[in-house]
Amino acid sequence: MKIQAPRGTFDVLPEDAARRELVESHARRILGAAGYGRIETPAFEATELFARGVGEATDIVQKEMYSFSDGGGRSLTLRPEGTAPVCRAYIEHGMHKWPKPVKLWYLSSFFRAEAPQKGRYREFWQIGAETIGSAEPESDAELIVLLAELLEALGIRAELKISSLGQPETREVYREDLQRYLHQHSGRLSDEVRGRIDLNPLRAFDAIDPGTREVMGGAPRLLDRLDPDDAEHFGTVRELLDRAGLKYEIEPTLVRGLDYYTRTLFEFSSDALGAQSGVAGGGRYDRLIEQLDGPSTAACGWAAGVERMLLAAGELPTSPPITDLYVAISDQEARPAAFGLAREARRAGLAAQLELSGRSMRRQLAHADRIGARYVAIVSDGPSTNLKEMESGDQRELPAGDVIPTILRGSRLT
16 A cells, blocks of 8 residues: 555645745734744643633534643643644743733644545644734734735735624623523534534534524524623724724624634635635634633734635745756766865855756756756866856856856856
8 A cells, every 4th residue: 555645634845835935924024024923832732731722612622633642641732723832832931021912923733633625634734923911902903904914915815704702701691592592493403513502502603504504593692792891892993994994794603613712703714715715713812821820811813724825825926946056067077076066156155056867968958947047067077167157058168266256246258
């Protein structure tokens, strides 16, 4: 049986890497300009971090985590999401003593045991941004606007939906009302939704079953029950988005599969992805750090799937790598000199490639043309080297020590 990449994973080949690097460069530029610093956390964490932070009733914790024992009786889990690990790092490194807010961003791989489908993998990459230490609605609005700028920079046309979950106390009262409503209509619900009415009733809004969706059309709405402070906070976020000229739709049934969210909730979706249209999303999580035994700290953040952004973006303009110099070898005795020339060229700041495949001279020149080399140095067993400018076809025999200075000066070879 041929060994292949595990189901739900993929290889990033050089052509793919160029597109991914473009996504990273846009994220670094946009988030860096707004004061966000890069953070990376370990690929695996204590399982308890996600059970406590993400929520034991979530699909992620119940069905999708890759957990294992480290041999010493400790349960570890490949990270399924990025916010809880960032909050753990915030607590562990005493970031509450840093000037507020602490602004962080990451580009990391994550792991979930989901059924693979278009744009959804078992190992995947996300760009995320977190603003920790600010309860102001400007934090929410800034993060949403920055995410919109990133999607726009990639040419992604996405629709923004926003809502508010209020505070956990408000949500608990609402949750009981929703549970009563669902029990009253349980005969029309799917088996999956019926089985988690008491565990996680809000996820019923995510159901695709026609009968369940019909029932949820008449369900009570949390957005109608916000207390005055939460309603004012949500109103200010909307006003700031309006002032930024960012179009959005208020979606009272918006639900994300993580328990830690409070107040603002948002999601960007793209028709280019089909039924699984979510590209990025996030919200406020003012209680999470405290749940993880840290100080009471307001926070907000988002995550955007790299693979999903690339699918939604389609073709991205990437430039082929520059090759300043291709070092060709005329005979076996010239190999040490050619090796030294390529090394010295790279030390001088040139992008230089050395012939490594034993090609004939004709094929070496064809390969140099294929990779777009500006110059070819044909090295022989002697004191001089033949330097050829590929665009003009001009060439000149030079002392070996003059090859690199000639390229750096851009001197004509005629």
